[in-house]
Amino acid sequence: GAVVSQHPSWVICKSGTSVKIECRSLDFQATTMFWYRQFPKQSLMLMATSNEGSKATYEQGVEKDKFLINHASLTLSTLTVTSAHPEDSSFYICSARERGHWVGGQPQHFGDGTRLSIL
């Protein structure tokens, strides 16, 4: 149980285009999803917290107009990298926390990540 599907797994696109990444909880409802960015050989950097039906909360230093997050349902959150440039190339990972579980003790369930390469 507790499977999170992330799509696409790998995307290559030209500079200036926008790229949408989907994160779905397949067998549970997720009121909260998280978006991370990971650089090679480094830890995960939290970008934003996505709450179903409300605006995302962005971490300091993350451009909300650059990284648009939508959490329209209890099973889907999307991250759109707008007008992507080579410096946006990275590994993006989403995670989801199950609805109704104690916040402190409930682990996050992670997707397999999306490798974004901007040419």
Place this chain on the structure above:
Amino acid sequence: GDSVTQMEGPVTLSEEAFLTINCTYTATGYPSLFWYVQYPGEGLQLLLKATKADDKGSNKGFEATYRKETTSFHLEKGSVQVSDSAVYFCARGTMTTDSWGKLQFGAGTQVVVTP
């Protein structure tokens, strides 16, 4: 501020060797603690967790005990296999009302197990 510190890698060891990855944390209160594992090119998988002092999390031969007195959550495995080669992340949960259950990760420790 609060932090998670884990030993630097890479840690290279032979198959069937004993593995320890140190993890310490600073925090107010008693956060939940987690170990996640990341295989190459993949997302993170929960390995084990502990939610209160003296709890022991265990899974797939890995163990970690929540030590309040030393603020530690060291990961151990008695006999590693080549398939255990991965990056291991220690993480702490947050419990404040404005944190939405965020996780704070350590830097990760790469483990390489050779045949």
